[in-house]
Amino acid sequence: MKEMDKIKFSRIAKEISNDLKKIPKEWDGREAILEMKNSEYNQWKQMEWIGFYFQFLCEKYLNKIMEIPGPKYGNTEFDGFKGIPWDFKSHAINTSSHQIIVNDSEAIAKAINEFGAVGVILALGEVEYNDDERTFQMWHEELKGGLSKYSEERIRRGAWSRLRKVELNLKQISFIRIDDDVLVKSGSFQRNFRNADGSPRREKVLLNLEKLDEEIVYFVDFNQKRKLKE
DNA sequence: ACATAAGCACATTACGAAAC
């Protein structure tokens, strides 16, 4: 029964990856942001452009083979749907932390209950952080039309500003299957985020990349241009 | 017009194990 689910998952993942293989490998921050802006994609002002750019690419390349967006539970909406609900994510490989933050815990639990599992399509790449002079950040700031209200507040608070990524070199796209077993195993939920105004955030599921193994049912490798796992 | 809560993805700290 469970094996059947994995086979089904793998089949869908393979189908999605056929189209996903065509996306660009070299993501230049400035180009990516301009591309989103010119396409009137609403998220081009976001700091974490790698996340939104991957989502942007998925919508562009996958809109014919899957439903975008996916089902909604409470206030949480999945990015896409094909057989099961899917979420698109990006992650930098060359950092110390390999935890990836997934969706709202309750929404995931409900989705698993309804469809048996949910999937994460994870773009993994090496990123450049060489923005010590903050020229990239300033470029983005200017394009956005100056500091946001939040940023002015942040400066007033004396808090630090996060380092921007300048480019990403896509290495791999993983398809991760999340069911109840994974939830129990990864177990580490995250609660008590602080929101922009200081209010608490809802609990989310946290996955540790290093502990994932059989959950990664299928992946595309951009280095060797072949798949290592079926 | 404003507050609230969601989206994106870390960054920093705290703490126990391991090494000296």
Place this chain on the structure above:
DNA sequence: GTTTCGTAATGTGCTTATGT
């Protein structure tokens, strides 16, 4: 016993969407 180190736990920076 103390320092060092790896990982789990906890808290942050930023923007958009939605509802009043």
